[in-house]
Amino acid sequence: MKYNFDELVDRRNSDSVKWRELEEFQGEKDVLPMWVADMDFKSSDEIIEALKTRVEHGIFGYPYIDDSFYESIINWIKNRYNWEIKKEWILFTPGVVMGLNIGVRELVEEGEKVLVQSPVYPPFYRVVNNNKRIVNNVPLIHNGEKFVMDYENLEKKIDDDTKLMMLCSPHNPVGRVWTKEELIKLGDICINNNIIIISDEIHCDLTLKGHKHIPLASISKELEERTITLMAPSKTFNIAGLHTSVAIIPNENLRNKYSRAIEIMEIGNISIFGALALETAYNHGGQWLKEVMEYIESNIDFAIDYINKNIPEIKVHKPEGTYLLWLDFRSLNKSSDEISEALIKNGKVYLNDGRPYGPGGEGYFRLNIACPRAILEDGLNRIEKAVKSLQ
Ligand SMILES: Cc1ncc(COP(=O)(O)O)c(C=O)c1O
CATH class of the missing domain: 3.40.640.10 (Type I PLP-dependent aspartate aminotransferase-like (Major domain))
Known part of the structure; x- marks a missing residue:
C-alpha cells in the first residue's frame, strides 16, 4: 500500500462542516461526527501536489x-x-x-x-x-x-x-x-x-x-x-x-x-x-482510489461484524457501494427523536437521522465509515453506549 489511511488528521480546526456543525448549532462538544458524506482521509498525494504547485504560483485568475x-x-x-x-x-x-x-x-x-x-x-x-x-x-x-x-x-x-x-x-x-x-x-x-x-x-x-x-x-x-x-x-x-x-x-x-x-x-x-x-x-488518482476502496471495504466489514456481535439491536446489510451504512434501529421500539438524543447526548456520536431521507427513513440512521479505523472503533463504541442507554 502506498497510502496510509490509518493516519489521524485533526479536522477540528479546519473549517469542516462535518466536524463543526454540531458544536456551532447545538452547542454539543466532544461529539464524534460520523454523518455528512466526506472522508476523514487526506486526498491523493497527486492532487495535493498539483494544488500546492498552483498555490505557489500565487496568481489565481x-x-x-x-x-x-x-x-x-x-x-x-x-x-x-x-x-x-x-x-x-x-x-x-x-x-x-x-x-x-x-x-x-x-x-x-x-x-x-x-x-x-x-x-x-x-x-x-x-x-x-x-x-x-x-x-x-x-x-x-x-x-x-x-x-x-x-x-x-x-x-x-x-x-x-x-x-x-x-x-x-x-x-x-x-x-x-x-x-x-x-x-x-x-x-x-x-x-x-x-x-x-x-x-x-x-x-x-x-x-x-x-x-x-x-x-x-x-x-x-x-x-x-x-x-x-x-x-x-x-x-x-x-x-x-x-x-x-x-x-x-x-x-x-x-x-x-x-x-x-x-x-x-x-x-x-x-x-x-x-x-x-x-x-x-x-x-x-487510480491507485489512490483502489487503495482507499480496499480500506473502506475492510472498515465496512469491521463495522458490520462489530454491530452484529455487540449491538444486535441494530440491523445492517453490507452495501454494494458508497462508504455509508444504513442502520436500522427499529427493533429498539424508540422514536427517531429518542434515538437521536441518545446518540448525541449519551453516546456522543453524530449520525444522519434517516427521516430527511423521506418515507422509510424513520428509525434509520446513516453511518459514514470513511475514516481511520481508530475513529471507526471509537464511533462504534459510542453507538453501542447510546443503544445500551436506551434499554
Ligand atoms: C447522491 C448524492 N448527490 C449529490 C451529493 C452532493 O453533491 P454536491 O456536493 O456536488 O452538490 C451527494 C453528497 O453526499 C450525494 O450523496
Whole structure:
C-alpha cells in the first residue's frame, strides 16, 4: 500500500462542516461526527501536489479550460465504465445538487411531477419542492435481503404530469449498485412513459468488490438520448469542497436547454482549483482510489461484524457501494427523536437521522465509515453506549 489511511488528521480546526456543525448549532462538544458524506482521509498525494504547485504560483485568475481537462473525463469514463462520451456533451456545474436543480427547473414545469425513490439523499426532495414541482415518490422495497425498485408501483404512479425521474445510482443511503437488469427495467418504464432521467452517479467510483457501476446512459442509444448523467470526482477523491462536477448530456435538445440555464444563471465558470483537482484525479488518482476502496471495504466489514456481535439491536446489510451504512434501529421500539438524543447526548456520536431521507427513513440512521479505523472503533463504541442507554 502506498497510502496510509490509518493516519489521524485533526479536522477540528479546519473549517469542516462535518466536524463543526454540531458544536456551532447545538452547542454539543466532544461529539464524534460520523454523518455528512466526506472522508476523514487526506486526498491523493497527486492532487495535493498539483494544488500546492498552483498555490505557489500565487496568481489565481480565471482559468482557461483546455482539451486536456475534457480528455481526463472522457478517458476516466471510457476506462472505468466503457462508455464513450464526446467533449461537446460535457457541461460543468458547481456541484451535483446544482446539477439536479437545473434539470428540475428546465425540464419540468411548476406543478408537474418528478419521480424519486425513497429513502433517498434529502436534496432530491428539496430541489423539487423549492421549485414548486411535485415529488412523485415510489419507495424502494426491501425484499428481505436488500432494497430493490418497485416497478409495479412505478408503472401505477406515473401519470401524465410525471415528466422526470431523479435516479440515485449507486444509491445513497441504501448502498445499492443497480445491476444492468434493474436499470434496463427502469429504463424501459421511462422510455414507455416518455420520462427524462437525471441520473445522479456521484457515487459511481465507490463500488465494493463484486459490484460494477453501469452508467444508465451507457446501456442503449435510447437511454443515452433521454438521460442527463451527473458525475464528479468530489466523493471519490474527497474534494467536495472544491465544488466541481459535470453534467453529461448526449441529446442536443436537452443539452441546449440545460446549457442555456447555466448561461442565464452565470454559473458556468469553473474554479481554478476545482478544474485542476478534477484533471489530476482522473489522470493520476487510480491507485489512490483502489487503495482507499480496499480500506473502506475492510472498515465496512469491521463495522458490520462489530454491530452484529455487540449491538444486535441494530440491523445492517453490507452495501454494494458508497462508504455509508444504513442502520436500522427499529427493533429498539424508540422514536427517531429518542434515538437521536441518545446518540448525541449519551453516546456522543453524530449520525444522519434517516427521516430527511423521506418515507422509510424513520428509525434509520446513516453511518459514514470513511475514516481511520481508530475513529471507526471509537464511533462504534459510542453507538453501542447510546443503544445500551436506551434499554
Ligand atoms: C447522491 C448524492 N448527490 C449529490 C451529493 C452532493 O453533491 P454536491 O456536493 O456536488 O452538490 C451527494 C453528497 O453526499 C450525494 O450523496
